[in-house]
Amino acid sequence: MFDVYHDDVAVLKQAAAIILNGGYEFFLLHSLKKFGMEQVFRTLILKGVPTYGISAGAIVLGPDLGLYQAIYPEDNLFHDKDISGLHATDIRIYPHYDQHLAQDPTLAEKISKWETATHNHVIRIANDEGVVIRDNVARRFK
Secondary structure, X not given: OOOOOOOOHHHHHOOOOEEEOOOOHHHHHHHHHHOOOHHXXXXXXHOOOOEEEOOHHHHHOOOEOHHHHHHOHHHOOOXXXXXXXXXXXXXXXXXXXXXXXXXXXXXXXXXXXXXXXXXXXXEEOOOOOEEEEEOOEEEEEO
């Protein structure tokens, strides 16, 4: 376990694997940037340390939070301008899609409009699904 707020970065550099937990993607990204952890994570990922993202962690591993800024600007509590992700992959993930779609029937349209406007694709993941990404190629599983 590593806490960016309290732990020495040397602990993270010795990790056999990295798991970025869920929560709020903007808060997670803000915290990583605040403590200068972006490059540390990128270096470890490039070295081949297995890296897993759960919910917000999967989002932050991607190129940016542009979709979330467009759909949920109120979640950007710190009003961060730099919402670029860790760039571990170019693949954009929308976790909990099934649950969020049930809560907001317009979600599919919102995501499709964003994809069209930005020429980016988003992989929508249900709560019982996952994605393995290797060499920037995604493979879904249940």
